[in-house]
Amino acid sequence: MxxxxxxxxxxxxxxxxxxxxxxxxxxxxxxxxxxxxxxxxxxxxxxxxxxxxxxxPGMIDAHTHYLLKSRNAVTADDFYSGSLAAAFGGVTTFIDYIDDQHDRDNTLKESMENRKDEARDAVVDYSLHQVITHFDDEIARELREIKEQGVNSIKIFTTYRKEGYLLEKENLYELFKISKQLELLPTVHAEDNEIIENNEEKYKAQDKTGIEYHPDIRTDKSEAEAVKNIGELIDIMGMPAYIAHLSSKLGLQALKQQQSEGRDLYAETTPHYLVLNREFLEREDGYLYFMTPPLRTKEDNESLWRGLTDDHVDVVATDHCAFTEAQKKIGDDSFDILPGIPGSETLLPLVHHFGSEKGLDIVDIVNKLSKNPAKIFGLYPRKGSLKEGTDAxxxxxxxxxxxxxxxxxxxxxxxxxxxxxxxxxxxxxxxxxxxxxxxxxxxxxxxxxxxxxxxxxxxxxx
Ligand SMILES: [Zn+2]
CATH class of the missing domain: 2.30.40.10 (Urease, subunit C, domain 1)
Incomplete structure (x- = not known):
């Protein structure tokens, strides 16, 4: 046709x-x-x-969690409904995750096959990042295998120790060494675990565990500290890395500092860190605005917009992780509630609507939502461009x-x-x-x- x-x-x-x-x-x-x-x-x-x-060119949502299994719950959006919503929002490619934490008995390649099977109903095209939560020689070997199958980025966490996601520092070094060899791009959930665990203890002791305290527990300082640590690590290693869902002014300052020192550190932010703020957590339906990292202040919003307009932040993606209101409503305690909000369908409309006022023109928007993620995640020019011979x-x-x-x-x-x-x-x-x-x-x-x-x-x- x-x-x-x-x-x-x-x-x-x-x-x-x-x-x-x-x-x-x-x-x-x-x-x-x-x-x-x-x-x-x-x-x-x-x-x-x-x-x-x-x-x-179709937009790329480089950070989605469709059919995510978390804390005995499953997200409301599976690959069909998630990608359908994405398509309505002008997204023609999404990048989701293979989670090794849920699949410890399988090899990475087996987990990848399982994930592709789960994604078989997707309406638009997709690619996958590999989550790595532990490291040994076996993982090093398996990374080679999945690279041959078309996975070229990994995701690591500098937090969530109790949940089993934190990759310990000594493992981080070994993993980055292998990913440099294999040219697998590390993407990082950057929040410093130690700062957060200390805050958790402190706030729990004072009975301040409501969702309104979430930004005080998972602070902007913890983000900045983790960004700095990753910057220092890639400096030693001589390799690039990508910070996922940057949420704060302090985090951005740390990123800019690393970039100014010549480190190959790139970053993504999300629409919710650009247009929502922590005041939403004080509302009666505050649980609907609960995600990690948490919402910050209006000043942080403004700062992140500037990060986009002056090109310190390269990508806007959504971290789409949709639970129903009933699933979210299980409590007002930040230690129990399911984190995450929907986003794929509203990615382009929000960035266009608000970004236009902040000085992003349509070309900038296409760069941040399509061309840059396509390049960074190895999909360009097949995706992220309108050129003869590329995917329509x-x-x-x-x-x-x-x-x-x-x-x-x-x-x-x-x-x-x-x-x-x-x-x-x-x-x-x-x-x-x-x-x-x-x-x-x-x-x-x-x-x-x-x-x-x-x-x-x-x-x-x-
Ligand atoms: Zn995420």
């Missing part, structure tokens, strides 16, 4: 151009000025009139369309929206994934299992 997209403002090679696009089967066959297409070429194509709206992952984005972000308009099975108080201007209307029109002017016509696992290549950071 072929599709001809005309009258669009296309973000192409870091500028906005009036180009038409011819898609044949799964790929972009031709992208050129309108005059260079003749009748015969587009004869049998389905014609999509973009009517002057933006035509963009294309969205039409209407910058004038206003939409309240209420859950009745959303597709996550969380069935609540942390952004229900917000009405955005600008929303994607059409989503094409590998030449398949999944959403056409807001109407879903995709199908289960269209999404495929995409083997990642080496990260551009190596």
């Amino acid at each position: 072929s599709i001809y997209i005309k009258n669009g403002k296309v973000v192409y090679d870091s500028s906005v151009k009036n180009l038409n696009i011819l898609v044949e089967d799964e790929h972009i066959k031709k992208i050129d000025i309108p005059e260079n297409f003749d009748e015969a070429e587009i004869n049998d194509s389905k014609i999509i009139d973009a009517e002057g709206r933006y035509v963009l 992952d294309i969205i039409i984005f209407d910058p004038e369309l206003t939409r309240p972000l209420d859950s009745i308009f959303m597709h996550s099975m969380a069935e609540y929206s942390p952004y229900k108080h917000i009405e955005v201007k600008g929303f994607p209307v059409t989503t094409i994934s590998r030449g398949e029109i999944l959403i056409n002017e807001g109407a879903y016509r995709g199908f289960r299992g269209h999404g495929q696992f995409i083997e990642a290549e080496k990260s551009s950071l190596f």
